[in-house]
Amino acid sequence: xxxxxxxxxxxxxxxxxxxxxxxxxxxLEESLALWExxxxxxxxxxxxxxxxxxxxxxxxxxxxxxxxxx
Amino acid sequence: xxxETSPESPAPLRQISMLIGQWIDRMGAxxxxxEITELKRRPGxxxxxxxxxxxxxxxxxxxxxxxxxxxxxxxxEGARVVVHAKPSFWDxxxxxxxxxxxxxxxxxxELLAQLEARRRALAAEGLFDPALKRPLPFLPxxxxxxxxxxxxxxxxxxxxxxxxxxxVRFVVQHAFMQGPKSAPSVIEAVRLLDAHDHVDVxxxxxxxGSLHDLLPFSDEALIRAVAACTTPVVSAIGHEPDTxxxxxxxxxxxxxxxxxxxxxxxxxxxxxxxxxxxxQRAAHAVRRLLDHEFAGLAAxxxxxxLAQPHVLVAVQADVVSDALDRSRRxxxxxxxxxxxxxxxxxxxxxxxxxxxxxxxxxxxxxxxxGVVLTSVEDIPDQFTVRLADGRVVAHKVSIQELT
Numbered sequence: 001x002x003x004x005x006x007x008x009x010x011x012x013x014x015x016x017x018x019x020x021x022x023x024x025x026x027x028l029e030e031s032l033a034l035w036e037x038x039x040x041x042x043x044x045x046x047x048x049x050x051x052x053x054x055x056x057x058x059x060x061x062x063x064x065x066x067x068x069x070x
Numbered sequence: 071x072x073x074e075t076s077p078e079s080p081a082p083l084r085q086i087s088m089l090i091g092q093w094i095d096r097m098g099a100x101x102x103x104x105e106i107t108e109l110k111r112r113p114g115x116x117x118x119x120x121x122x123x124x125x126x127x128x129x130x131x132x133x134x135x136x137x138x139x140x141x142x143x144x145x146x147e148g149a150r151v152v153v154h155a156k157p158s159f160w161d162x163x164x165x166x167x168x169x170x171x172x173x174x175x176x177x178x179x180e181l182l183a184q185l186e187a188r189r190r191a192l193a194a195e196g197l198f199d200p201a202l203k204r205p206l207p208f209l210p211x212x213x214x215x216x217x218x219x220x221x222x223x224x225x226x227x228x229x230x231x232x233x234x235x236x237x238v239r240f241v242v243q244h245a246f247m248q249g250p251k252s253a254p255s256v257i258e259a260v261r262l263l264d265a266h267d268h269v270d271v272x273x274x275x276x277x278x279g280s281l282h283d284l285l286p287f288s289d290e291a292l293i294r295a296v297a298a299c300t301t302p303v304v305s306a307i308g309h310e311p312d313t314x315x316x317x318x319x320x321x322x323x324x325x326x327x328x329x330x331x332x333x334x335x336x337x338x339x340x341x342x343x344x345x346x347x348x349x350q351r352a353a354h355a356v357r358r359l360l361d362h363e364f365a366g367l368a369a370x371x372x373x374x375x376l377a378q379p380h381v382l383v384a385v386q387a388d389v390v391s392d393a394l395d396r397s398r399r400x401x402x403x404x405x406x407x408x409x410x411x412x413x414x415x416x417x418x419x420x421x422x423x424x425x426x427x428x429x430x431x432x433x434x435x436x437x438x439x440g441v442v443l444t445s446v447e448d449i450p451d452q453f454t455v456r457l458a459d460g461r462v463v464a465h466k467v468s469i470q471e472l473t
Contacts, residue, residue: 007363011363011366011367014367014370015370018370018373018375018376021375021376021382022373022375024385028382028383028386031382031385031386032379032382032383035375035376035379035382038375038376039376042367042370042371042376045367046367046371049360049363049364049367052360053360053364056353056356056357056360060353063349
């Protein structure tokens with residue numbers, strides 16, 4: 001993957017895919033392809049959120065060290 | 071002045087008032103030493119209140135405005151003066167006042183007048199312009215302090231500043247804070263501190279004192295030195311109502327040394343608490359956002375189309391089986407209809423069948439090739455006769471026509 005989308009872009013794409021699948025009326029092949037894309041995008045979103053949480057937690061831990069020092 | 075009066079023959083008030091006036095008139099003009107405690111200018115006339123320098127004795131006075139305007143330095147309230155005045159009695163209302171012909175500022179009064187003149191001159195030069203006032207730094211690297219050695223003012227400033235910000239750095243320049251050597255000493259101290267690289271604010275502090283004590287802080291050279299200072303200067307001269315001219319030229323005036331300490335240094339502990347709170351709120355807000363996004367993502371991923379994608383296939387399978395059902399149903403319908411039609415036709419065929427007729431006794435004559443014989447003319451020699459239960463092969467014997 002060359003240009004990884006932003007978290008917001010990935011989330012918005014996921015929402016659009018779910019809406020399309022739920023609306024129905026798609027061919028079988030198309031539905032399956034769309035579903036696979038949805039899975040990939042959801043995985044990306046999950047990774048981003050997990051990463052953000054990790055950053056927040058390590059910053060809080062560092063801050064805890066700071067305030068203990070002062 | 072003897073005057074015969076009695077309860078039976080009282081004197082009219084006007085006579086008494088006139089006599090009082092005459093009595094007072096005998097005093098003539100005198101030179102009086104007093105302090106002017108009140109001064110009210112009106113068009114053409116001035117009303118004053120004079121008070122004894124020591125005792126609680128005062129009197130009303132008045133004079134023509136020219137008497138005041140004649141003076142070189144203007145007279146202000148609080149001025150100590152020597153006046154040439156004549157007591158006067160107005161019998162119309164019984165008012166007593168000193169009519170002042172001449173005023174001479176004296177001692178402190180003169181001094182105050184001089185200071186006032188100097189203040190006006192310096193103000194006119196623009197030295198006190200609010201636009202020239204420099205803002206005080208929020209967190210000075212070093213605070214310069216000009217004060218008397220071991221003075222109360224020194225202690226007040228240092229203690230109160232350190233209470234608010236324990237780490238504040240001071241450079242103290244001791245100087246004479248009263249007396250003839252004071253002005254040059256303070257000027258030198260201010261110059262030294264101004265030249266100091268890290269001094270971001272200068273405080274000149276001394277406790278209260280008399281007019282003479284505070285005179286150095288109205289010294290013209292000192293005022294100009296402070297005006298020329300590039301570092302902001304705080305004047306913290308604890309004093310009575312008199313305002314030394316330093317208060318006007320300083321970038322900020324504090325009412326006491328303690329007040330100055332509070333102005334130059336922020337309450338650092340309060341600020342730290344504020345910062346900590348801001349950090350907490352920021353972290354909390356970010357966490358809330360993350361939680362929201364996590365929840366949203368979980369909701370999306372649990373939707374059937376993603377979580378149970380065989381739904382997609384099932385939809386197609388349904389379409390297929392649904393079509394299959396419909397086609398079978400259509401076929402069955404068609405078959406039923408055809409069967410009905412067949413049954414219907416059979417009934418009609420049966421209805422049209424001559425079997426019943428034959429059973430009733432009628433016979434059907436047929437030629438050997440099967441043609442039904444309807445006329446006696448057509449009968450061949452050999453023909454068949456059909457009865458209800460079978461066929462008879464017959465020979466023609468003779469015919470008989472019906473007429």
